[in-house]
Amino acid sequence: MCGRGVPESQQDAHHLVPRSHGGKQTEILHRICHQQIHALLTEAELAKHYNSIEALLAHPAVAAFVAWVRTKPDGFFGRTRKSQRLRG
């Protein structure tokens, strides 16, 4: 969705239409991108209005997140969970 490569450790399958709404088609997203989508939108909204990557990117808050996350390394989420302090 954000246009960055997705490292294997960060791959999360997102149902474009939530499973609870009968959706089967999935899209591989970064875990951080996936969590952001579900933090912003309910499953009903996803099923009705945001059931494609294009539609998601048209949502202002999703677009703002993507613009921000694009500036981060591909494995951003995993790296920040480890303590930066310990990496010197």
Ligand SMILES: [Zn+2]
């Ligand atoms: Zn999802």
Ligand SMILES: [Zn+2]
């Ligand atoms: Zn992403």
